[in-house]
Amino acid sequence: DVKVTQSSRYLVKRTGEKVFLECVQDMDHENMFWYRQDPGLGLRLIYFSYDVKMKEKGDIPEGYSVSREKKERFSLILESASTNQTSMYLCASARVTPGGEKLFFGSGTQLSVL
Amino acid sequence: DAKTTQPTSMDCAEGRAANLPCNHSTISGNEYVYWYRQIHSQGPQYIIHGLKNNETNEMASLIITEDRKSSTLILPHATLRDTAVYYCIALKAAGNKLTFGGGTRVLVKP
Numbered sequence: 500d501v502k503v504t505q506s507s508r509y510l511v512k513r514t515g516e517k518v519f520l521e522c523v524q525d526m527d528h529e530n531m532f533w534y535r536q537d538p539g540l541g542l543r544l545i546y547f548s549y550d551v552k553m554k555e556k557g558d559i560p561e562g563y564s565v566s567r568e569k570k571e572r573f574s575l576i577l578e579s580a581s582t583n584q585t586s587m588y589l590c591a592s593a594r595v596t597p598g599g600e601k602l603f604f605g606s607g608t609q610l611s612v613l
Numbered sequence: 614d615a616k617t618t619q620p621t622s623m624d625c626a627e628g629r630a631a632n633l634p635c636n637h638s639t640i641s642g643n644e645y646v647y648w649y650r651q652i653h654s655q656g657p658q659y660i661i662h663g664l665k666n667n668e669t670n671e672m673a674s675l676i677i678t679e680d681r682k683s684s685t686l687i688l689p690h691a692t693l694r695d696t697a698v699y700y701c702i703a704l705k706a707a708g709n710k711l712t713f714g715g716g717t718r719v720l721v722k723p
Contacts (some may be wrong), residue, residue, distance in 0.1 A: 503656075540712065542657070542700075543712075544710075544711065544712050557712075576670065593711075597666065597706040598645050599647065599662065600711070601647075601659050601662070602649070602659060602705070604657050604658070606655065606656055607654075607655075
């Protein structure tokens with residue numbers, strides 16, 4: 500089975516801290532994604548990457564950056580955490596097929612910024 | 614990628630078939646219809662996808678209308694564990710932004 504592992508299930512940080520959320524997949528997938536999920540707002544795409552060192556902005560990239568130095572690892576960085584970044588963060592990976600891409604999600608990281 | 618429209622919520626009885634509709638009237642010829650579900654406190658899970666033919670797997674069946682403007686996900690014998698939010702997505706090709714709409718909140722009742 501495909502495994503997408505997010506480094507922490509729960510994380511508490513202070514306003515202004517630099518925060519790293521790590522995601523690792525074990526199936527050699529080309530594409531990786533970061534979403535955040537908030538009550539009433541559904542899943543919103545922050546950034547995605549379709550290759551090592553490549554990144555594309557999603558719908559809400561402001562306040563975030565990403566890093567993909569190795570194929571299996573996709574990191575989300577909050578340069579200076581703010582309280583409005585308190586959210587559930589979900590990472591996903593996908594293999595490219597002729598029929599599009601089937602996403603596999605991690606269990607999520609619930610981040611609280613105080 | 615085409616926009617999809619789903620009902621906000623629906624209930625169904627345990628043991629009965631659950632039919633979840635999705636409208637994608639602006640879908641283009643090379644866009645696939647994907648379904649995912651998200652059980653509370655978990656990441657979304659892939660269910661099924663199709664282009665124009667009906668599809669079936671161990672989890673569900675997908676019926677796509679001939680004009681491809683709508684589809685229905687069928688859970689043949691709903692169980693309490695099928696209570697989740699179900700997302701329908703029209704996806705053109707890999708490498709694009711893959712965005713989720715609001716989905717349908719399905720509550721399976723005993």
